[in-house]
Amino acid sequence: MKKLISILLVALLSCAFVFANGGSEATSGPVTNADGTVTIELWYGAAITEAGPIPDDWIGYDILREEHGIDLRLSVLPSNESDQDVRIQAAAAGNSLPDLFMVSRPVLTRLVDQGLVAPVDDYYQLMPNRTAQQYDADSIAMTTIDGHSYGFASPGSVAKNEGLLIRKDWLDNLGLEVPTNLDELMDVMRAFTYDDPDGNGKNDTWGYGAYVESDATLKGYPGARLFPILGAFGVDGLWCFEEENLGLNVYKPAFYDAMVYIRQMCTEGVMDPNWLTYKKDDFRAAWKQGKFGIMKEQNAAYAAEANYAPFDANFPDGEWIVIDPPTGPEGYASVGAYDQNYRIYAMSQDAADEGKAEKICELLEWMSSDEGYFLCGWGQEGVNYVLDDNGVPVSGDLGDNAFSGPDGQVYTQLRNMVFYNSDTELASRYPTYTTAVSGKTMSALTTLREMQSKYWTPAIGSGQMPTPNADVQRYYEQSLAEFLSGQRALTPENWQAFLDQFNAIGGAAWNQQGIDYARENGLVR
Secondary structure, three states: OHHHHHHHHHHHHHHHHHHHOOOOOOOOOOOOOOOOOEEEEEEEOOOOHHHOOOOOOOHHHHHHHHHHOEEEEEEEOOOOHHHHHHHHHHHHHOOOOOOEEEEOHHHHHHHHHOOOEOOOHHHHHHOHHHHHHHOOHHHHHHOEEOOEEOOEEEEOOOOOOEEEEEEHHHHHHHOOOOOOEHHHHHHHHHHHHHOOOOOOOOOOOEEEOOOOEOOOOOOOOOEHHHHHHHHOOOOOOOEEOOHHHOEEHHHOHHHHHHHHHHHHHHHOOOEOHHHHOOOHHHHHHHHHOOOEEEEEEEHHHHHOHHHHHHHHHHOOOOOEEEEOOOEOOOOOOOOOEEOOOEEEEEEEHHHHHOOOHHHHHHHHHHHOOHHHHHHHHHOOEOOOEEEOOOOOEEOOOOHHHOOOOOOOHHHHOOHHHOOOOOHHHHHHHOOOEEOOOOOOEEOHHHHHHHHHOOOOEEOOOHHHOOOOOHHHHHHHHHHHHHHHHOOOOOOHHHHHHHHHHHHHHHHHHHHHHHHHHHHHOOOOO
16 A cells, blocks of 8 residues: 555656646647747848847737747847858757757758757648748758758749740731741741841841850859750750759750750841840840840849830830740750749757647748738738738838838848748739830739749759859850850860860869759759
8 A cells, every 4th residue: 555655646746747847748738838828939030130120019929929829039140141050050059949940951951960950741731821822842842851841941032033025016017926946936036137027127136135144053154044045955054953864954965956056046147146245234225225026034124114114215116025935856945944042940859849849830820821921021000001902011101110111120020931922022012004105004023923934944952052163164154155156166076075174174073063962952853
């Protein structure tokens, strides 16, 4: 009997210890505070770093505490990514990571290796609204390491915001149809160059306009303006992330074929000959002056009111339309390769072990509810914003308290956690307007959605890929420029000689470095 009583006393004392400490792993929920709330510590990236942190009187704190049982503790991260990395890694070294925190992809990988962040594969289903808005296959792939997702990646800047445009009025003037393949495209470019499409009686137009826009991660020489041509051969973008062709696109035999086609555009004179020397501003001035009739351009650079106005004044009857990219000999077609930058928020393993995962998901789902979305994105209605006739938040006459004003900005510091480039967000950036001269109705947002509806080549992670040394990049770009300009004959023998020398000076090592990085970081499709 004494032994039985002793066992019961030990059991009762154990239960008392558990309840006194708010629960344990054996309980169904996390440790709670005296008021019944669960503390969630969040380190976030501020939308406007110079505006200051979210004030203590932010109404969101009260809503989360009273309606969701969440005691939210916020801490703003440094604005510079390298400084963010230092802070996160210092916290990791001290085993003091917060419950939820923004983190770069390279640092995330290291934290996964150290077992400090929790896999979140099972938590997307707890946030149906937010997942539908923000987390797609590309997003989840960005945080997937060794087959598991270790963070929630929200979209940053607008992706796929360019398109292939053609002068419809020129097509109509010449009785031509929209080209659908490379042969038809070449025929239209010839007509735009030699058949006086604008009817001014002068030989002053070309079929295609471009400028060299390259870098060492996504675009590659000769650049994104020619992506619709390269895409017809399946070689748009510097890198290919497909398993069977992983590596630099320049090694694909089809890249040579694409170079031959672009060289033909140059030798036949259907490409604006200034494309090799144009800068971005020169290119944009040229299309507004009616120099060429086909181009790849960004939605706002084309259709925003201030950008379209010079073309409207010069050509009131002129009309550009967005078209499908041309199909190549093997059936490929693409507007271009695209990357997508993401803001990754990871959950610490400690938070998951403490049973906070469901409350963290509840917090994120609230942020993507109508209430949280507008509150985090624009503040309080009537205080920081008013709705226009289309339901879009605007500053109205709220002065400094408006979300765009110095006093209102501090209440929208979490907007990067809720924005996902919705029509509501973009409508204020890209308003519909009527052109001053021709009276057309124009919208950069409508143009954007049309551009995004075309086929693009996913190249997610391009911006993270290793870059070559200066000598390798210089040789690569100068060699392609020589082939396209005619300084070096574009023959199979010369092309192979270029690849051999490229490999010898470090191109092969760069390619292998990229392949290894893509595999190690889950970028292979």
